[in-house]
Amino acid sequence: MELLYAICVGTLTTAAVFLMLRGQTFPLIVGLTMLSYAVNLFLFASGRLTINSAAIIGVSENYGDPLPQALVLTAIVIGFAMTAFVLILAMRARADLGNDQVDGGDLYQHKQKNVKTSSKERN
């Protein structure tokens, strides 16, 4: 189980890093989302993986560590809020800047291009 779990976390993280290194906002957001999933799984595992043990003392013979579960819950909530924000921001950036590049793309080149075309028209 541990091996499978570790492979899952590792694959998610790798995919996330790959996506985040793309220069466009949509892959970036998908990457950030996957990274937050990976991190949630990772946090969950930091309390050790056990089977058949509730996170409450007295319910089962062994009990799982409740703290990582609380941490994961908080991390999920925060992760959702941040993803929602970055999604809206990306849409706003798409509208404002006219492209989906993370660094605003050719915001400045764009202007120059317009200048060039207008000068051509004048000629």
Place this chain on the structure above:
Amino acid sequence: MLQHLPILPIVIPLLSGIIMLFGFLNDYYKRLRIFGTVMSAIMVVIAAALLYHVHYHGPQVYALGGWEPPFGIALVADRLSVLMVLLTAILTLATQLYGSSGEDKQGRFYHPLIMFQVMGISGAFLTGDLFNLFVFFEVLLIASYALVIHGGGKQKTQANVHYVSLNLAGSALFLFALGILYGTFGTLNMADMQQKAAFIRPEDIILAKTGGLLLLAVFGLKSAMLPLHFWLPKAYASAPMSVAALFAIMTKVGLYSLWRVHNGVFGVDAGELAYLIQPWLWPLALLTLAIGIVAVLSSQTLRTLSANLVIVSVGSLLLMVALKTNLSTAAGLYYLVHSTIAGAAMFLVAGMIINQRGKAEDRFVPARPVGQPVLLSGLFFVCAIALIGMPPLSGFIGKAFMMKAALEAGEAAWVWPPILLASLASIIVLGRAGSTIFWRSKGDKPGPTLATKREISSVSLLLIVLGLMVVFGGWLSDYAAMATLDLYASIDIEASLETGAEQ
């Protein structure tokens, strides 16, 4: 009442932020401004009371909901964190005053966002465990995301996309680090971790080191350490100036956490783990300072210049973290307070200059003269002296203090040249900036806008604090030395809880 003081710097901005969202305040700027200013002033008073209380009665541990640490959430108010909270409160008051003179009308929800941001900053300083540090980081970050973009525009959106995506990646790294540390130590409470660090099992050492180094990357991102500083100049320069002034403390949140975790938790008592980031910190600090100097010399506007000066101050402070003696930490604390306030004041002055110079804004080009040359050049001059580190203002004392610490640590050869070179670069660039903006004006028609009383009073407030830092310099350096001892000595949580209950 006194035992509840540590939580008030978090609860008051939270509640006032929520109240500000209600219609009876939100639709009336005048009420909003008065309310915000009054609440900020109250926060200054409370932070000062907390500082007084902690200074004379020792560190306070506040167990939220009566759940005792290490498993319950605890706020720890020691001398170091309380000093930072007071600094935040003063900065908030100045920001609030400055923002009330017009910047708050550029977009909606300026005042509540400032309050939420302050809640996050104070919380990050006061919290006693690492996970809540993460939570408060997120609180202050999400407020800052919205504040950077306040007022809208292409520049702001572009800077914000960078800023947000980098910080989200940083948050994910933070959680990875927390997972590793919890897995190895079984606790996230910093005081508890400090005690457990020395008794870590040998097979866990490599894991704990990984976690600690990941934390270095996270705090390095927040504090704009060398390879992770590229977001800063753009984000600060495109934000509204009052927001940029408040942001002057955001890099210091990262530095504070660096101190807390890497000189406190993984400090002198940590056995195998002691000072695990030391080999990384030296070159990174020196390079941060170097790149800061280059960036300062190449700045084209007053805003980017101020933002790059923030990087320079971060570099100097990282050197003080790397020196890791008691004296260097105390010196660093003094300089931290100074550089935050002086940097914020410079941002505010830049804002006033932008308002008065029309299209030229704050670029270093000849343009029409400012409306109030005497006032603005005076304020600029005082801020510049403070930032460069010339006597009589606190920058001089801070830099002298840092150099003395380096001398006593035997590292003067590494610390003196970069700090002095940074001062030289600041003199050159600030001199050029001032002479271009105030003297090389073309045309004789000054702009119609004048600085409002609120703007002037907010800058003067910061400058007065700088002056007080000189007058009470001896007291403040003693206080910083005691705060250093608080940082290095692990707090016995259970004992301080008992004394807290008695009071």
